Amino acid sequence: MNIPPLSETANQEILPAQEGFFFPAEWHPHVATWLSWPHTEASWSKERQELMFPAYIDFIKAIAESEQVCINAHNDIVIQAAKLRLLVADADLSKITLLPHPTNDSWCRDHGPAFLINPERKQRMIVNWGYNAWGNKYPPYDRDDLIPVEIAHYCDLDYVTPGIIMEGGSVEFNGAGTVLTSRACLLNQNRNAHLSQADIERYLCDYYGVQQVLWVEEGIVGDDTDGHIDDTVRFVNEDTVIAAYEPNPNDDNYPFLQEIHHELKTMRLLNGKQLNIVELPMPDPVVSDGIRLPASYANFLITNGSVIVPTFRCDKDQQALDIIGQCFPTRKVVGIDSTEIVWGLGSFHCLSQQEPAV
Template sequence: MATHTQPQPHNTHFIPAQHGFFFPAEWHPHVATWLSWPHTEASWSSERQEKMFPAYIDFIRTISESEQVCINAHNETVIQTAKMRLLMAGVDLSKVTLLPNPTNDSWCRDHGPAFLINPTSKERLIVNWEYNAWGGKYPPYDRDSLIPVEIAHYRKLPYVNPGIIMEGGAVEFNGKGTVLTSRACLLNQNRNSHLTQAQIEQYLCDYYGVQQVLWVEEGIVGDDTDGHIDDTVRFVNEDTVVVATEPNPNDDNYPFLQEIRQELNEMRLVNGKQLNIIELPMPDPVISEGQRLPASYANFYISNGAVIVPTFRCAKDQTAIDILESCFPDRKVVGIDATDIVWGLGTFHCLSQQEPAID
């Protein structure tokens, strides 16, 4: 990395945005996708974990068809177990890199690194946000909080430490200066209670390289993250979003999603344009042991070659796939049954973090 922009781990005064760094949109070409292999009962009991692995491995296989998959694996035993499962499922191991990075849980979107790029200088860096497992809900999280630095060392990339809590699922980018997020999450007292909304906006602008922060109010029922945006609103190109929609006024999600839809109507992008808004249905409620789970088609993941959509064994699955096919004509849209995965309170976007390439 060029010395004139080289940040040092201890240098809290390096502001990435001031040096041309930004977080690109998810459809920007990837070097790899990062995952953290499930190995504990933190999110799935042993029985549930066995049921979710076929879909999880199908997810890995689909990503690996167009890019490398890098997986944080807790220890050598986990690495060998993962290799065995992948081989038995016919996954090409040359497209998978298993690294001995200890983890507490599997939600790499939130504990993984935020990769920034600078297309002008052809440089990359990692933002090492603080992490507290969604407001301290699921200790321990000490290993997960170290993952960005472990990956920075592995990739030989510099990193910066903003010093505040942030999660990848809480922010959604169009790659052209805009980030979407929710007040329910980022303004929650269990994250950064010492910061005002304006101060959080400044951190987002400084460390993600955006020019504006657009806020919705809430998330969906069953979401233990306090309202991550990746279950409700996603950019599909720089001026178009899909928004989760619930037409049934008796459904618990109805008022929250109606409010989000109205908020989106009033938003304007950096260039003054109004958002193009495409409605994406919510699946039928997914209930487990009396608990409503945060099932949402909006939790899709965009890889180099595919858009991978969680499905939930209901009639709306194909409708959601059809809508997303119209949004991504350059990629195949693949539905994978996430009914057993969502028991862990997240699906494919929550499990993954992209590593962008430099143009």
């Protein structure tokens, strides 16, 4: 469905889509990947941070094999501590840039910038979406909300501010005019209660440069983001998605993921084609202190040379790596144990935001 542009946009002179800008698919070549260095107890206690840092460092090193890593670091003390950890781990510091950008938390997918490209003009710009820590769940978030503008200044890029809440993990793009998202998240009253589904669709089209919005209903159990799409469905090319699947009817995720698969089968792309659907198993439940965590193999990051996949010390790890590898035959598949990272209620895709080349 083609959606008309917003008739009025507060605080904006232009709509990116009207100027030919769009958000490319994640497999589009990157200039860099952006992260925000963990430094508070917002997501991990001090003890938990020590447990998660080895995997976090491995994640950085895996990205740096094929592209630059830019890291928002809260202050000079955090920068020095980060450099020490990276040096001890024998990371290639020539591929890693630490920047004094104050943050509240570490989930750069959601508080980081949305980079748009215009290939005809050879230009890029940034969308400075509002951020409220997933419905004001984890204040303060004032520093995180400023990160897109900080990065726009650093990259010397223009930016636009739509004036509504939007998180990078809530949207998934095929690079050919389609975005996937979930009603549970984007229509949640804790984000943009004044907007209807049609309003949200217009914002997505006008500011991400898409022409079609496809909706699933829910997310997975334990996801405090209210249903981010990057734990359930990911595009691997323009007309193929990899979708988390749970065959066990006794598992709490079973009804949600069954419904998502039903929804995906009814969808048609702009060209009329049906989606190709690749089933990706869910890991065994990861439970901490009696709480099920949002562990999903779908929370992978695509880099220039690899696909970095969270693993969870379970028998299904290799099966998931093999399936994802078949979807990305030209990239190396790198599995990294995310058991300690997911304790913070996210994984590698949640931690990162790609900066595309133009």
